[in-house]
Amino acid sequence: MTRADVVSALRNPLALVAARWTPAPRTVQRAALSALVMSVIIVVTGGAVRLTGSGLGCPTWPTCTGDSLTTTRAMGVHGVIEFGNRLLTYVLCAAVGWAIVAARARKPWRRDLTRLGWAQFWIVMGNAIIGGIVVLVGLNPYTVAAHFLLSSALIAVATVMWQRTREGAGAPRPLVGKAVQQLVWCLVAAGGLLQVVGTVVTGAGPHAGDSREVERMPVDWETVSKLHAVLAWIVVTLTFALWFVLRAVDAPKGPLDRTRELFLVLLAQGVLGYVQYFTHLPETLVGLHMLGAAVTWIWVLRVLLSLRERPDGAPAVPAPAAAERLESATG
Numbered sequence: 499m500t501r502a503d504v505v506s507a508l509r510n511p512l513a514l515v516a517a518r519w520t521p522a523p524r525t526v527q528r529a530a531l532s533a534l535v536m537s538v539i540i541v542v543t544g545g546a547v548r549l550t551g552s553g554l555g556c557p558t559w560p561t562c563t564g565d566s567l568t569t570t571r572a573m574g575v576h577g578v579i580e581f582g583n584r585l586l587t588y589v590l591c592a593a594v595g596w597a598i599v600a601a602r603a604r605k606p607w608r609r610d611l612t613r614l615g616w617a618q619f620w621i622v623m624g625n626a627i628i629g630g631i632v633v634l635v636g637l638n639p640y641t642v643a644a645h646f647l648l649s650s651a652l653i654a655v656a657t658v659m660w661q662r663t664r665e666g667a668g669a670p671r672p673l674v675g676k677a678v679q680q681l682v683w684c685l686v687a688a689g690g691l692l693q694v695v696g697t698v699v700t701g702a703g704p705h706a707g708d709s710r711e712v713e714r715m716p717v718d719w720e721t722v723s724k725l726h727a728v729l730a731w732i733v734v735t736l737t738f739a740l741w742f743v744l745r746a747v748d749a750p751k752g753p754l755d756r757t758r759e760l761f762l763v764l765l766a767q768g769v770l771g772y773v774q775y776f777t778h779l780p781e782t783l784v785g786l787h788m789l790g791a792a793v794t795w796i797w798v799l800r801v802l803l804s805l806r807e808r809p810d811g812a813p814a815v816p817a818p819a820a821a822e823r824l825e826s827a828t829g
Contacts, residue, residue, distance in 0.1 A: 516603040526611070527663045529593075529600035533618060534656035536593040538792045540586055541649050545788040547583045548700075549781040553637045553707030555580030559630035587626055594618045597659065608667050614659035621652045637712045639701030646700070650693050650795055657796050661803045666810035673750050674805050678743055682802050685736040689798035692729045696791060699726050704779060723775065730768055733798075737761045740801070756804040760797040767794050 521529075547553055555569070555576035556562035562569050562581050569577035598615035601608070625648045632641045672679065702719040706712035741757045767790035774783035 512599065512602045515599055516607065519603050520605045521600050521603050523604075523663075526600045526604050527660070529597040530611075530615075530656070530660040530663045533590075533593045533597040533615075534653070534660050534796070536586075536590045537618075537649065537652045537656045538789070538796075540583075540590050541646070541653070541792050542785065542789050543583045543586055544645070544649070545785050547580055548642075548707040549705055549785055550576065550579055551706075551708050552576035552579035553712075554633065554710065556584070556633065559633045584629075587622070587629075590622055591619075594622055601659075601663075606667075608662075610667070611659060611662055614655055614662065617655050618652060618659070621648060621655065625649060625652065637707045639706075639713060639715045642707065643697035643701050646697050647694065650792075653792055653795055654799055657799045658803065661800070662808075665808040668809040670806040670808050672806050673753060674744070674747065678740070678747065678749070679805055681736070681740055681743060682805060685733065685740060686798055686802050688729060688733045688736060689795060692726070692733055693791065693795060695722065695726045695729055698722050705781070705784060727771070727775075730764070730771065734761070734764050734768065737764060737801075752804045752807075753801065756797065756801045760794075760801050763790070763794055763797050766790065 547555070552575075555573060555578070558564060561567045562577065562584075563573070569581040594615065598612065598619065601611035601615045604611065625645060628641060628645050628648060632638070632645050635641055698715060698717065699719070699722050701715035702717045702722055703714075704719075706714060737757060737760050741754070741761060744754050744757060767787070770783060770787050770790055774780065774787055777783065
Protein backbone atom coordinates (compact mmCIF):
# COMPACT_ATOMS: atom_id res chain seq x y z
CA MET A 499 0.00 0.00 0.00
CA THR A 500 1.18 3.51 -0.76
CA ARG A 501 1.21 6.35 1.74
CA ALA A 502 -1.90 7.76 0.05
CA ASP A 503 -3.65 4.38 0.49
CA VAL A 504 -2.82 4.34 4.20
CA VAL A 505 -4.09 7.89 4.70
CA SER A 506 -7.27 7.06 2.76
CA ALA A 507 -7.80 3.89 4.82
CA LEU A 508 -7.44 5.79 8.08
CA ARG A 509 -9.88 8.43 6.91
CA ASN A 510 -12.43 5.96 5.64
CA PRO A 511 -11.81 2.28 6.44
CA LEU A 512 -15.22 1.28 5.05
CA ALA A 513 -14.24 2.52 1.60
CA LEU A 514 -11.03 0.44 1.81
CA VAL A 515 -12.99 -2.69 2.71
CA ALA A 516 -15.48 -2.00 -0.09
CA ALA A 517 -12.65 -1.67 -2.61
CA ARG A 518 -11.24 -5.08 -1.72
CA TRP A 519 -14.27 -7.23 -0.89
CA THR A 520 -17.60 -7.88 -2.56
CA PRO A 521 -20.03 -9.86 -0.38
CA ALA A 522 -22.59 -12.17 -1.92
CA PRO A 523 -26.20 -10.93 -1.71
CA ARG A 524 -26.97 -13.66 0.80
CA THR A 525 -24.11 -12.45 3.01
CA VAL A 526 -25.62 -8.95 3.12
CA GLN A 527 -29.03 -10.42 3.93
CA ARG A 528 -27.61 -12.56 6.73
CA ALA A 529 -25.72 -9.59 8.16
CA ALA A 530 -28.94 -7.56 8.27
CA LEU A 531 -30.81 -10.50 9.80
CA SER A 532 -28.14 -10.94 12.49
CA ALA A 533 -28.61 -7.30 13.52
CA LEU A 534 -32.37 -7.85 13.72
CA VAL A 535 -31.99 -11.04 15.77
CA MET A 536 -29.62 -9.33 18.19
CA SER A 537 -32.01 -6.39 18.58
CA VAL A 538 -34.67 -8.88 19.73
CA ILE A 539 -32.25 -10.76 22.00
CA ILE A 540 -31.20 -7.55 23.76
CA VAL A 541 -34.87 -6.83 24.52
CA VAL A 542 -35.40 -10.30 25.97
CA THR A 543 -32.22 -10.23 28.06
CA GLY A 544 -33.09 -6.74 29.26
CA GLY A 545 -36.42 -8.16 30.37
CA ALA A 546 -34.57 -10.95 32.18
CA VAL A 547 -32.57 -8.35 34.09
CA ARG A 548 -35.77 -6.73 35.30
CA LEU A 549 -37.64 -9.97 36.02
CA THR A 550 -34.80 -11.39 38.12
CA GLY A 551 -34.56 -8.20 40.16
CA SER A 552 -31.09 -7.48 38.79
CA GLY A 553 -31.71 -3.99 37.46
CA LEU A 554 -29.31 -2.48 40.00
CA GLY A 555 -26.98 -5.49 40.07
CA CYS A 556 -24.37 -3.02 38.85
CA PRO A 557 -25.31 0.08 40.88
CA THR A 558 -23.53 2.60 38.67
CA TRP A 559 -22.64 3.26 35.03
CA PRO A 560 -20.58 3.03 32.84
CA THR A 561 -18.54 1.01 35.34
CA CYS A 562 -20.20 -1.75 37.35
CA THR A 563 -19.11 -0.27 40.70
CA GLY A 564 -17.25 2.84 41.69
CA ASP A 565 -13.99 0.87 41.74
CA SER A 566 -14.54 -1.90 39.18
CA LEU A 567 -15.46 -1.96 35.52
CA THR A 568 -16.78 -5.53 35.91
CA THR A 569 -18.97 -7.27 38.45
CA THR A 570 -17.41 -8.53 41.67
CA ARG A 571 -18.02 -11.72 43.62
CA ALA A 572 -19.67 -9.78 46.44
CA MET A 573 -22.38 -8.60 44.03
CA GLY A 574 -23.61 -12.15 43.48
CA VAL A 575 -25.80 -13.43 40.68
CA HIS A 576 -27.63 -10.13 40.18
CA GLY A 577 -24.38 -8.41 39.31
CA VAL A 578 -23.53 -11.17 36.84
CA ILE A 579 -26.94 -10.88 35.13
CA GLU A 580 -26.82 -7.09 34.86
CA PHE A 581 -23.20 -7.02 33.68
CA GLY A 582 -23.89 -9.85 31.23
CA ASN A 583 -26.64 -7.78 29.64
CA ARG A 584 -24.23 -4.87 29.32
CA LEU A 585 -21.75 -7.13 27.55
CA LEU A 586 -24.44 -8.19 25.08
CA THR A 587 -24.60 -4.57 23.95
CA TYR A 588 -21.13 -5.09 22.47
CA VAL A 589 -22.41 -8.16 20.62
CA LEU A 590 -25.28 -6.07 19.29
CA CYS A 591 -22.80 -3.39 18.19
CA ALA A 592 -20.76 -6.05 16.41
CA ALA A 593 -23.85 -7.34 14.58
CA VAL A 594 -24.87 -3.83 13.54
CA GLY A 595 -21.28 -3.07 12.50
CA TRP A 596 -21.21 -6.23 10.39
CA ALA A 597 -24.44 -5.13 8.69
CA ILE A 598 -22.92 -1.70 7.95
CA VAL A 599 -19.72 -3.18 6.50
CA ALA A 600 -21.61 -5.69 4.37
CA ALA A 601 -23.99 -3.00 3.08
CA ARG A 602 -21.10 -0.64 2.25
CA ALA A 603 -19.15 -3.36 0.44
CA ARG A 604 -22.14 -4.53 -1.58
CA LYS A 605 -21.82 -4.12 -5.35
CA PRO A 606 -23.43 -2.04 -6.63
CA TRP A 607 -23.42 0.13 -3.55
CA ARG A 608 -26.85 1.13 -2.24
CA ARG A 609 -26.89 4.21 -0.06
CA ASP A 610 -30.28 3.29 1.46
CA LEU A 611 -28.87 0.13 3.03
CA THR A 612 -25.84 1.94 4.43
CA ARG A 613 -28.02 4.65 5.95
CA LEU A 614 -30.30 2.07 7.58
CA GLY A 615 -27.23 0.39 9.08
CA TRP A 616 -25.91 3.65 10.50
CA ALA A 617 -29.36 4.52 11.84
CA GLN A 618 -29.24 1.31 13.88
CA PHE A 619 -25.77 2.21 15.18
CA TRP A 620 -26.88 5.61 16.46
CA ILE A 621 -30.02 4.15 18.03
CA VAL A 622 -27.86 1.60 19.87
CA MET A 623 -25.55 4.38 21.10
CA GLY A 624 -28.50 6.46 22.24
CA ASN A 625 -30.09 3.50 24.01
CA ALA A 626 -26.82 2.69 25.77
CA ILE A 627 -26.83 6.19 27.23
CA ILE A 628 -30.48 5.86 28.26
CA GLY A 629 -29.67 2.49 29.83
CA GLY A 630 -26.99 4.19 31.91
CA ILE A 631 -29.46 6.87 32.96
CA VAL A 632 -31.92 4.12 33.97
CA VAL A 633 -29.33 2.78 36.43
CA LEU A 634 -28.25 6.19 37.69
CA VAL A 635 -31.84 7.26 38.48
CA GLY A 636 -32.64 4.00 40.27
CA LEU A 637 -34.84 2.34 37.60
CA ASN A 638 -37.23 5.24 37.21
CA PRO A 639 -40.15 3.66 35.27
CA TYR A 640 -40.33 6.47 32.71
CA THR A 641 -36.70 6.00 31.74
CA VAL A 642 -37.25 2.23 31.60
CA ALA A 643 -40.18 2.82 29.24
CA ALA A 644 -38.05 5.09 27.04
CA HIS A 645 -35.34 2.40 27.02
CA PHE A 646 -37.80 -0.21 25.73
CA LEU A 647 -39.41 2.08 23.16
CA LEU A 648 -36.04 2.99 21.68
CA SER A 649 -35.34 -0.74 21.44
CA SER A 650 -38.62 -1.05 19.51
CA ALA A 651 -37.38 1.68 17.16
CA LEU A 652 -34.18 -0.31 16.66
CA ILE A 653 -36.21 -3.41 15.80
CA ALA A 654 -38.23 -1.37 13.30
CA VAL A 655 -35.15 -0.04 11.48
CA ALA A 656 -33.49 -3.47 11.52
CA THR A 657 -36.64 -5.03 10.07
CA VAL A 658 -36.74 -2.48 7.26
CA MET A 659 -33.06 -3.04 6.45
CA TRP A 660 -33.50 -6.81 6.37
CA GLN A 661 -36.44 -6.44 4.02
CA ARG A 662 -34.58 -4.00 1.78
CA THR A 663 -31.61 -6.37 1.41
CA ARG A 664 -34.00 -8.85 -0.21
CA GLU A 665 -35.44 -6.32 -2.65
CA GLY A 666 -34.20 -4.48 -5.69
CA ALA A 667 -33.17 -0.84 -5.72
CA GLY A 668 -35.94 0.40 -7.98
CA ALA A 669 -38.78 2.70 -7.00
CA PRO A 670 -41.49 0.98 -4.90
CA ARG A 671 -44.60 -0.20 -6.74
CA PRO A 672 -47.78 -0.68 -4.67
CA LEU A 673 -49.40 -4.11 -4.79
CA VAL A 674 -52.71 -2.98 -3.28
CA GLY A 675 -54.96 0.08 -3.47
CA LYS A 676 -55.01 3.18 -1.28
CA ALA A 677 -57.85 1.94 0.92
CA VAL A 678 -55.93 -1.21 1.86
CA GLN A 679 -52.79 0.80 2.51
CA GLN A 680 -54.71 3.09 4.86
CA LEU A 681 -56.11 0.10 6.72
CA VAL A 682 -52.60 -1.25 7.20
CA TRP A 683 -51.35 2.11 8.48
CA CYS A 684 -54.16 2.00 11.05
CA LEU A 685 -52.88 -1.46 12.01
CA VAL A 686 -49.33 -0.12 12.38
CA ALA A 687 -50.55 2.80 14.50
CA ALA A 688 -52.53 0.46 16.75
CA GLY A 689 -49.54 -1.87 17.01
CA GLY A 690 -47.28 1.02 17.99
CA LEU A 691 -49.80 2.24 20.59
CA LEU A 692 -49.97 -1.31 21.94
CA GLN A 693 -46.21 -1.19 22.51
CA VAL A 694 -46.47 2.15 24.30
CA VAL A 695 -49.30 1.04 26.61
CA GLY A 696 -47.36 -2.17 27.28
CA THR A 697 -44.56 -0.05 28.78
CA VAL A 698 -47.12 1.59 31.08
CA VAL A 699 -48.31 -1.84 32.21
CA THR A 700 -44.69 -2.69 32.96
CA GLY A 701 -44.05 0.62 34.71
CA ALA A 702 -47.08 0.22 36.96
CA GLY A 703 -46.80 -3.54 37.51
CA PRO A 704 -45.18 -5.57 40.26
CA HIS A 705 -41.90 -6.39 38.48
CA ALA A 706 -39.97 -3.26 39.40
CA GLY A 707 -36.58 -4.62 38.40
CA ASP A 708 -34.95 -4.72 41.82
CA SER A 709 -35.72 -6.01 45.29
CA ARG A 710 -35.34 -2.52 46.74
CA GLU A 711 -38.08 0.09 46.77
CA VAL A 712 -38.41 1.32 43.18
CA GLU A 713 -40.70 4.09 41.96
CA ARG A 714 -43.72 2.91 39.94
CA MET A 715 -45.98 4.79 37.55
CA PRO A 716 -48.93 6.26 39.51
CA VAL A 717 -51.70 4.52 37.55
CA ASP A 718 -53.96 1.62 38.43
CA TRP A 719 -52.28 -1.49 37.09
CA GLU A 720 -55.52 -3.44 36.63
CA THR A 721 -57.07 -0.63 34.56
CA VAL A 722 -54.09 -0.12 32.30
CA SER A 723 -53.78 -3.89 31.80
CA LYS A 724 -57.38 -4.01 30.60
CA LEU A 725 -56.67 -1.09 28.24
CA HIS A 726 -53.69 -3.03 26.92
CA ALA A 727 -55.95 -6.03 26.30
CA VAL A 728 -58.51 -3.87 24.48
CA LEU A 729 -55.78 -2.49 22.21
CA ALA A 730 -54.58 -6.03 21.55
CA TRP A 731 -58.10 -7.02 20.46
CA ILE A 732 -58.22 -3.97 18.19
CA VAL A 733 -54.99 -5.10 16.53
CA VAL A 734 -56.39 -8.62 16.15
CA THR A 735 -59.63 -7.27 14.67
CA LEU A 736 -57.77 -5.05 12.20
CA THR A 737 -55.61 -7.99 11.15
CA PHE A 738 -58.63 -10.23 10.67
CA ALA A 739 -60.40 -7.52 8.65
CA LEU A 740 -57.28 -6.93 6.56
CA TRP A 741 -57.08 -10.61 5.66
CA PHE A 742 -60.67 -10.61 4.40
CA VAL A 743 -60.12 -7.40 2.44
CA LEU A 744 -56.99 -8.81 0.83
CA ARG A 745 -58.89 -11.93 -0.14
CA ALA A 746 -61.74 -9.83 -1.56
CA VAL A 747 -59.45 -7.73 -3.77
CA ASP A 748 -57.47 -10.78 -4.88
CA ALA A 749 -54.24 -9.40 -3.43
CA PRO A 750 -50.86 -11.03 -4.20
CA LYS A 751 -49.61 -13.92 -2.08
CA GLY A 752 -47.06 -11.86 -0.13
CA PRO A 753 -49.47 -9.57 1.75
CA LEU A 754 -51.87 -12.46 2.37
CA ASP A 755 -49.13 -14.66 3.82
CA ARG A 756 -47.72 -11.91 6.05
CA THR A 757 -51.21 -11.06 7.35
CA ARG A 758 -51.99 -14.71 8.10
CA GLU A 759 -48.68 -15.06 9.94
CA LEU A 760 -49.36 -11.93 11.97
CA PHE A 761 -52.77 -13.27 12.96
CA LEU A 762 -51.19 -16.47 14.27
CA VAL A 763 -48.51 -14.52 16.16
CA LEU A 764 -51.22 -12.36 17.74
CA LEU A 765 -53.22 -15.40 18.82
CA ALA A 766 -50.18 -16.94 20.49
CA GLN A 767 -49.31 -13.63 22.16
CA GLY A 768 -52.89 -13.16 23.32
CA VAL A 769 -53.07 -16.62 24.90
CA LEU A 770 -49.77 -15.97 26.64
CA GLY A 771 -50.95 -12.58 27.86
CA TYR A 772 -54.16 -13.91 29.41
CA VAL A 773 -52.37 -16.88 31.00
CA GLN A 774 -49.76 -14.64 32.63
CA TYR A 775 -52.49 -12.26 33.85
CA PHE A 776 -54.56 -14.99 35.53
CA THR A 777 -51.49 -16.73 36.97
CA HIS A 778 -50.30 -13.51 38.64
CA LEU A 779 -47.41 -12.69 36.28
CA PRO A 780 -44.86 -15.49 36.71
CA GLU A 781 -41.45 -14.25 35.54
CA THR A 782 -40.99 -16.88 32.82
CA LEU A 783 -44.31 -16.09 31.14
CA VAL A 784 -43.67 -12.34 31.34
CA GLY A 785 -40.32 -12.89 29.64
CA LEU A 786 -41.97 -14.91 26.88
CA HIS A 787 -44.57 -12.17 26.51
CA MET A 788 -41.78 -9.62 25.96
CA LEU A 789 -40.34 -11.85 23.26
CA GLY A 790 -43.81 -12.09 21.75
CA ALA A 791 -44.13 -8.29 21.80
CA ALA A 792 -40.94 -7.94 19.77
CA VAL A 793 -42.02 -10.63 17.28
CA THR A 794 -45.48 -9.05 16.97
CA TRP A 795 -43.95 -5.67 16.16
CA ILE A 796 -41.72 -7.23 13.51
CA TRP A 797 -44.68 -8.93 11.84
CA VAL A 798 -46.81 -5.79 11.89
CA LEU A 799 -44.00 -4.06 10.01
CA ARG A 800 -43.60 -7.01 7.65
CA VAL A 801 -47.27 -6.69 6.72
CA LEU A 802 -46.70 -3.02 5.91
CA LEU A 803 -43.56 -3.75 3.88
CA SER A 804 -45.31 -6.50 1.93
CA LEU A 805 -47.72 -4.01 0.35
CA ARG A 806 -45.16 -2.92 -2.24
CA GLU A 807 -42.41 -4.41 -4.33
CA ARG A 808 -39.10 -2.97 -5.41
CA PRO A 809 -37.86 -4.40 -8.70
CA ASP A 810 -34.20 -4.65 -9.57
CA GLY A 811 -32.95 -1.43 -11.03
CA ALA A 812 -29.81 0.60 -11.36
CA PRO A 813 -29.42 2.50 -8.08
CA ALA A 814 -28.41 6.11 -8.16
CA VAL A 815 -24.80 5.90 -6.99
CA PRO A 816 -22.28 8.74 -7.33
CA ALA A 817 -19.18 8.25 -9.43
CA PRO A 818 -16.43 6.41 -7.50
CA ALA A 819 -14.42 9.53 -6.73
CA ALA A 820 -17.49 11.45 -5.59
CA ALA A 821 -18.67 8.46 -3.58
CA GLU A 822 -15.36 8.32 -1.72
CA ARG A 823 -15.55 12.02 -0.91
CA LEU A 824 -19.11 11.56 0.33
CA GLU A 825 -18.21 8.58 2.48
CA SER A 826 -15.18 10.45 3.87
CA ALA A 827 -17.52 13.22 4.99
CA THR A 828 -20.31 11.04 6.39
CA GLY A 829 -18.55 7.85 7.42
